[in-house]
Each structure stands twice: as C-alpha cells, then as structure tokens.
Ligand SMILES: [Zn+2]
C-alpha cells in the first residue's frame with residue numbers, strides 16, 4: 097500500500113500580525129502507531145481537524161483539535177480494543193530559531209515544525225495522541241487476560257487450571273530450610 101503523505105500546514109498563510117487568531121478546518125491524516133510491538137491504526141485514518149493559529153511575539157501559538165478512533169488489540173487478552181480520543185494539542189512555534197550553539201540545554205527544536213516554515217500536523221497529532229494514551233491498551237478496564245497455562249480467554253469464563261506454583265519460591269524455601 098502506498099504510504100500516505102503527512103498533512104502539513106504552511107505558516108506563511110497566517111499574516112505575521114499580532115493578536116488575530118486564524119482558524120482553519122482541514123483534513124488530517126493520522127499515521128499508524130506501534131505500541132508495545134503491535135500495530136495500531138486509526139479508523140478512519142483521515143479525520144476533520146481544526147487548527148487555530150495566532151501570531152504572537154516571535155512566532156505562532158497554535159492549537160490543533162480533533163477526535164479519532166484507535167483500533168488494535170488488547171494487551172492482556174489480544175482481542176480487539178478500540179479507543180476513542182478527543183485530542184487538543186497546543187504548542188508555540190518560534191519563527192526565529194536560535195543558533196544551535198545557543199540552544200544549550202534549551203528544548204530541542206520541535207519535530208513537527210519543519211525547516212521550510214510549515215508544520216507537520218500528522219506528526220504533531222501522533223505525538224499528542226501518544227501523550228493521551230493510557231499506560232495499557234485494554235479491551236475493558238477489568239480485562240482478565242489469558243490463562244498463562246492453557247491460553248483460554250478468561251473473560252469468557254474460568255478454564256479450570258490450578259493456580260501456577262512458582263518454582264523459584266519452592267527452591268528458595270528448600271534452601272532456607274537447609275540453612
Ligand atoms: Zn482484553
């Protein structure tokens with residue numbers, strides 16, 4: 097499948113006059129994510145988004161808002177897990193980047209503010225989504241996962257396996273007894 101191009105926005109479209117906010121409604125492509133070694137995609141992968149840009153100081157304050165649905169698998173039971181997200185990202189883009197030597201311990205230049213003065217909105221969106229994600233992607237909050245012995249999905253019912261005995265603790269107990 098041909099790779100889609102990221103959605104970009106040329107900041108030159110916003111006149112460098114302080115104060116006035118400009119709003120743009122656009123179609124935003126959301127690139128797939130890889131989380132914990134698994135692939136997650138967005139359905140649909142192009143969503144309506146609203147970008148608001150305000151010229152301020154030496155750059156632009158920008159806000160990007162959109163809603164999306166992430167689809168992939170549950171980390172515990174490997175069944176399907178969907179996640180609906182409302183994303184609101186805010187950032188400030190300096191049009192005059194300081195010389196490299198001056199940046200020192202300052203923040204690194206943004207990954208989504210490109211050298212030609214445009215914003216890579218897809219990359220910005222991906223980063224904002226990553227910050228919103230829960231620590232684990234689950235089909236439901238109390239997902240019981242798979243039985244580590246027989247692999248049955250425990251959400252569907254008990255499998256009858258006995259709780260596993262951890263060999264290491266057995267050995268430790270023996271060693272303690274011999275001491
Ligand atoms: Zn699950």
Ligand SMILES: [Zn+2]
Nearest residue numbers: 243246255257
């Ligand atoms: Zn089992």
